[in-house]
Amino acid sequence: xxxxxxxxxxxxxxxxxxxxxxxxxxxxxxxxxxxxxxxxxxxxxxxxxxxxxxxxxxxxxxxxxxxxxxxxxxxxxxxxxxxxxxxxxxxxxxxxxxxxxxxxxxxxxxxxxx
Amino acid sequence: xxxxxxxxxxxxxxxxxxxxxxxxxxxxxxxxxxxxxxxxxxxxxxxxxxxxxxxxxxxxxxxxxxxxxxxxxxxxxxxxxxxxxxxxxxxxxxxxxxxxxxxxxxxxxxxxxx
Numbered sequence: 001x002x003x004x005x006x007x008x009x010x011x012x013x014x015x016x017x018x019x020x021x022x023x024x025x026x027x028x029x030x031x032x033x034x035x036x037x038x039x040x041x042x043x044x045x046x047x048x049x050x051x052x053x054x055x056x057x058x059x060x061x062x063x064x065x066x067x068x069x070x071x072x073x074x075x076x077x078x079x080x081x082x083x084x085x086x087x088x089x090x091x092x093x094x095x096x097x098x099x100x101x102x103x104x105x106x107x108x109x110x111x112x113x114x
Numbered sequence: 115x116x117x118x119x120x121x122x123x124x125x126x127x128x129x130x131x132x133x134x135x136x137x138x139x140x141x142x143x144x145x146x147x148x149x150x151x152x153x154x155x156x157x158x159x160x161x162x163x164x165x166x167x168x169x170x171x172x173x174x175x176x177x178x179x180x181x182x183x184x185x186x187x188x189x190x191x192x193x194x195x196x197x198x199x200x201x202x203x204x205x206x207x208x209x210x211x212x213x214x215x216x217x218x219x220x221x222x223x224x225x226x227x228x
Contacts, residue, residue, distance in 0.1 A: 003159070033215065042118075042203050042218030043158065056215060091157055100149045102205075103216070105157030 002081040004106035006092050013082055020078045020103045021109045025094030026053065027051060032075050033103060034067055036060065043091055082113045117141045118206050120219035121134070127226050133191040135222050137204030140185065144206040148216065149178060149189045152201045161202075194226045 003030050005024040025032045025096075031050050044049035046065070047057045051072035064082075069075040079086055089110050093103035119138045127133045127139035137147075145166040164171040164178045164187070171178050177190045191198055201223045205216040 040220065042120075042205075042220050043216075045215035045217070048215060093157070102150070102160035102163060104157070107152075107155065107157050114197070 004092055004104050006032075006090075006093050006106035006109050008109055009107065010110045010112075012114060013086060015082055017082055018078065019082055019111065020024045020081045021090055021092075021111075022074055023075045023077070023092030025074070025092070025104060026104055027073075028096070029104070030097050032069055033093045034075070034077050035093065035105075037089040037091060037108070038087075040107075046077075046080035052099055057061075075084075079111075083114045087113045088112055115140075116219075117144075118204055118217050118219040120202075120204055120222050122222050123220070124223040124225070127194045127224065129226055129228050130193045133194045133198065133224055133226065135189040135191075135202050135204075135224065137187045137189075137219055138185055138202075139186075139187075139204070139206050141208070141217075142185070144217075146186050146207040146209050147178070147180060148205045148207070150205060150218075151198075151205040152221070155209045156159050157219055158203055166212060193226075194224075196226050196228050199224055 022082040033048040034046040037043045045058050047067050050104040062066045064080045067107045085086045089108040095103045141146045148163040149161040151161050152158040162173050180187045201221045203221045204219040
């Protein structure tokens with residue numbers, strides 16, 4: 001297993017367009033998380049899944065954001081009608097249940113909204 | 115309201131000396147604390163963790179100390195090496211409350227000079 005994969009690595013989009021990111025977690029990990037990181041800040045929690053169930057969502061996840069994990073494997077994060085404030089690094093992570101040793105993060109997708 | 119604070123944005127240390135990175139938290143419900151290291155263009159990598167029932171955890175050159183009464187933890191790196199130069203994030207979790215997400219600080223950029 002090569003770890004957590006995210007695609008694409010970089011995305012430039014015009015304001016108002018929709019974008020979708022994909023995350024492939026470590027195969028035996030039940031939990032999958034989405035975080036967002038802006039310059040000078042630490043990662044901020046967006047949402048997480050246990051298998052295919054979305055168990056928690058942050059207030060940061062506005063109505064324009066939606067995440068899915070259809071078969072408990074890969075996940076997608078979609079942002080509709082992008083705004084310049086959505087520009088950030090979107091990080092995906094996975095873990096077994098009860099992650100005492102922390103998550104394994106992917107390298108992230110950097111979104112730039114112009 | 116930031117629940118996890120890293121008040122030093124940067125730290126510079128000579129190779130071979132000790133690096134001490136500090137972190138304060140406000141939420142007394144946190145029961146698990148983690149440190150992550152992040153290199154540019156990569157996702158954060160788990161480094162070391164500590165449960166709230168302990169006051170020290172050691173792993174090779176890395177030791178984390180927890181002072182619950184002061185709501186303070188620190189990461190000691192001894193001896194520091196140039197390859198340790200990275201941004202270090204402190205994170206906290208409330209696993210007892212069944213919350214799956216980690217709350218991160220803003221990070222401290224460590225530079226280890228040869």
